[in-house]
Amino acid sequence: MNPVNETLAMNAVPTPLAFPPANEPAAPEPSARKAHVTIRGLTKRFGDQSLYENFDLDLPRGRVVTFFGPNGCGKSTLINMICGLIPMDAGEVLFDGKTREETTIGYVFQNYRDALFPWKKAADNIQYPLRLRGVPKADARRRVEELVAEFEVKFDLNRYPWELSGGQQQLVSIMRALAPRPEVVFLDEPFSALDYEATLSIRERLQATFMRSGVTTVIVSHDLEEAVYLADEVFLLTKRPTRVAEVVDVGLARPRGVQTLSQPDFVRTRAHCLEVFQREVRR
Ligand SMILES: Nc1ncnc2c1ncn2[C@@H]1O[C@H](COP(=O)(O)OP(=O)(O)OP(=O)(O)O)[C@@H](O)[C@H]1O
Ligand SMILES: [Mg+2]
Secondary structure, eight states: OOHHHHHHHHHSOOOSSOSOOSSOOOOOOTTOOOEEEEEEEEEEEETTEEEEEEEEEEEETTSEEEEEOOTTSSHHHHHHHHTTSSOOSEEEEEETTBOGGGSOEEEEOSOHHHHSOTTSOHHHHHHHHHHHTTOOHHHHHHHHHHHHHHTTOOSOTTSOGGGSOHHHHHHHHHHHHHTTOOSEEEEESTTTTSOHHHHHHHHHHHHHHHHHHOOEEEEEOSOHHHHHHHOSEEEEEOSSSOOEEEEEEOOOOSSOOGGGGGSHHHHHHHHHHHHHHHHHHHO
């Protein structure tokens, strides 16, 4: 396991409410926009390179947010800092006013090849965050069964990660992140290594999970079409030192599907995002 995973695993401290109830809250009305994750005064430097200077950000509750920005602007670093995987130089992150330690966070790593424990079967990987919280084995198994039904998993979860395809491994990573019913879930370019068919299928299942649970979802995407398609709000980031150039509200109805990609509103929103992006990257 890489050191980042180790840190995340350590971060998932047992909470007093070991296993949240099965009835997840209904997704809030889009109009009820309320900050869930609040970042204030974030500063981060690597050597003499300034990544974030006194950066503030509010991520809305119960919505899907995508981050889109140029390579190296600090998207991965930002979500890693929010999740506590790497330190900030200064600043504060709160989740509904609570600290990170008081919050259940899900995280899907960009590189699924390094993200799963190779010595654990897929089902045990998914159960891992639950077992870490002291959830009894039978309850953890039941939760895996729920996720299998939700994600319509057809392959055998008693296999080891290296016996699975890339798409299957990424699905296992996503199920592991969702197993403890996180309050917020972060996905760093979750589809970048997948083929188009696997991407479409996992996107669709993620959307269904989101619509059912209303979990606050933050996705980094390097594909503008995908960033708009997935999001309720696209956060367009600038070059370093990084700012939010614009938050674009995507008012497209859900469930979205391939037909969404040709709708005039979708095409217009994507064109607007591209315009802002090009302006900011050329500055
Ligand atoms: N541990 C580190 N030490 C030094 N510099 C780092 C470190 N981690 C990241 N950086 C630098 O910080 C900047 C932002 O990196 P980060 O990986 O967050 O960017 P990103 O927006 O996710 O990029 P990409 O789109 O390529 O994934 C880059 O210039 C990178 O080289
Ligand atoms: Mg990155």
